[in-house]
Amino acid sequence: EIAPRETLAVVGESGSGKTTLATALAGLVPTESGTFRFQGEGVSGDLTSAVAGRSPALRRAVQLVFQNADTSLNPRRTVGAAIARPLELFTGRASAERVGEILTEVGLSPDFAARLPSQLSGGQRQRVGIARALAAGPQLVIADEITTALDVRVQAEILELLARLQRDKGLSCLFISHDLAVVRGVADRVAVMTGGRIVEIGPTERVFQGPNHPYTRQLLAATLEPGATELPRVEDVTATWRDVAGGGWRELDDGHRIRDWEDAR
Incomplete structure (x- = not known):
């Protein structure tokens, strides 16, 4: 159970099942047993079902930020196109103005919309990954080792961004990590x-x-x-x-x- 604005961290050694849990909750891999249910504002549903079998409202409510932004972003798709896709899918509105607003929310200027992932730093790519999740208008964000490949300064910036977005938007967060020092600083429960x-x-x-x-x-x-x-x-x-x-x-x-x-x- 995760409350609004709460961060629940899941920790364990490599191979413990953390990322499998994250991708299963996002509906990207099948579950073998257990029960996962989402009960949010105006939407509820079974998270053991594949993403293709979920209602649009449930798909929108639960969004995953991937560990490796390098591979989760299409190298041939601009930043703007990556953010516009969930906007169009879930809101029916994918204007350049709205894309720019979301980029601003994650600390990037609107002109980043014209860039390709190869033109971004690691921290900037991770901000785009967060922006893409935000574009859906989620209630629960699953953050899967999102600071692992970043240096300490950029890690701190990404964690501060995530905390601010949670406060401002009332987001819940399932934070997957092996870094206990990071977890102690960001999580409400472990x-x-x-x-x-x-x-x-x-x-x-x-x-x-x-x-x-x-x-x-x-x-x-x-x-x-x-x-x-x-x-x-x-x-x-x-x-x-x-x-x-x-x-x-x-x-x-x-x-x-x-x-x-x-x-x-």
Whole structure:
């Protein structure tokens, strides 16, 4: 459950299922089990269905900003054309003036509409990706590792932009990331995922302070130390615990929940 203007972050190591979750919620890949429902302002629906089977209102309400803006933008299509397409599809109005307004909202001047993706920096391309999502008029934005390929300064600018758009437009955000420092700064709540399952969820500071699921403890401990010559690894953590058969959740205070587990050693 994500409230208006709330950011729920999903964290986990590479291969934990974060991006699969994002693309499934966007209707781009099929789901094998589980239930996802959207209940927004004037629209509701089943998010386990493929995007082609969703109502126009539901497709409009849930928009994905892709991790790699380099490959998600058509290299032969101008920035203006990329933004005009969802405008025309969802609003029936794709004027140059409206395209310019959306570009201004994401911190780009209207003359960027005539440029091709190859003429943009990485940060500018990511702003165009956000603009394309905004053009649909969404209520929920799924941001899939949108700062991963950016330097620290540009990361901060993109995160500030996202926060401002949430405040101004009342957007909810599902923020997919492996960067715990970024997550701590932007998220209201955090869900920890491994093996395609959420093992812990709660308010951000509660999750960072603990107590925690053993996987979360390992993930929090796996930070890159100064002078390290390789990235920390968390792959072996599952050898120390397993889900309790038929188990549920342990409820802590403030909505902090940990999936039941037992020692596997």
